Amino acid sequence: MEKLTSVKTIVFDYDGTLHDSREIYIPAFKRAYDYLVEQKKAAPRDWKDEEITQWLGYSKQDMWQLFMPDLEDTVQQKASHLIGETMQTKLLNNEAKVYPRALETLKYLKDKGYTMLFLSNCSIDYMEQHNELFGLDQYFSKLLCTEQFNFKKSKKEIMKIVKQDYEEDFVVIGDRFQDIEVGELDGFYSIGCQYGFGKIGELKASDLVINDISELKHFL
Known part of the structure; x- marks a missing residue:
């Protein structure tokens, strides 16, 4: 797959994509x-x-x-x-670990000028604790989690709401089917993370599958 030259906004899942949970x-x-x-x-x-x-x-x-x-x-x-x-x-106790090259890759993408959004099926406290530990807000323009929507909206439904505030085209990056579903929205590509926690077949609808987070440098 060639570089996704039209992409302006990147939506990242967290657990299984950036964080080795x-x-x-x-x-x-x-x-x-x-x-x-x-x-x-x-x-x-x-x-x-x-x-x-x-x-x-x-x-x-x-x-x-x-x-x-x-x-x-x-x-x-x-x-x-x-x-x-x-x-x-x-x-x-500082026992949480992001994947090797994860923060390095986020910095690369930030330096390239992409707008990046954090989107996780987690609680607000969990998101804020990881932000404090890893300095996520230095990379992400917005930190989003499902508790902010009372756990009643899927990631796809959340992006339907917030996508109008950001520039197309989008790419969503994640390891589970909930992430790849976001890629069904108009103006979205999807990249599945094979190294994460998804079962066989969950990523089959993605536009691209990667085996290491640093591979994003080849496409973005």
């Missing part, structure tokens, strides 16, 4: 699952990493609806709290 999410999930076992709401089992990371990219509400839809609200809220608390502790 395994470092903080896997231990957080296991802690919450141990709680569910203690409460006799789940059976003990060993989890493979890829079984856990399949939930990355979903909003909290969607994750629980798919994972344990019949779990009582109070138990679900406690388990969610344990996940959030554990991830926050690891953030404060």
Whole structure:
């Protein structure tokens, strides 16, 4: 694929695209699952990493609806709290890691004059904590997350709302089907990140697939 010379605005997913969420999410999930076992709401089992990371990219509400839809609200809220608390502790301990060359690539794109938007299925607190840790706002013109829309709008629906404020053409970059769906909008290209957490086939509708974030330099 040749360079996307018409692109003016780049929309980035975060977890699985820029941030290697395994470092903080896997231990957080296991802690919450141990709680569910203690409460006799789940059976003990060993989890493979890829079984856990399949939930990355979903909003909290969607994750629980798919994972344990019949779990009582109070138990679900406690388990969610344990996940959030554990991830926050690891953030404060500087255990969160972006992918190699991720920040270098963001700087390259910023220096090239692109407008860049952050768009994640995460909470406001999570977004702000990562911004503080990695200085994301030095690269992104706008930080957007689904909690700002009460977790009621998909990424595609959010971009329908905000795209009018930015210059076309757009490219959306992410590792899950929720990101590639954004590419269905008029004036959008989509780039799928094969190294992220998507299952086989999730990226088949993308215009391009990359295996390392630094490959963006070849196309943008």
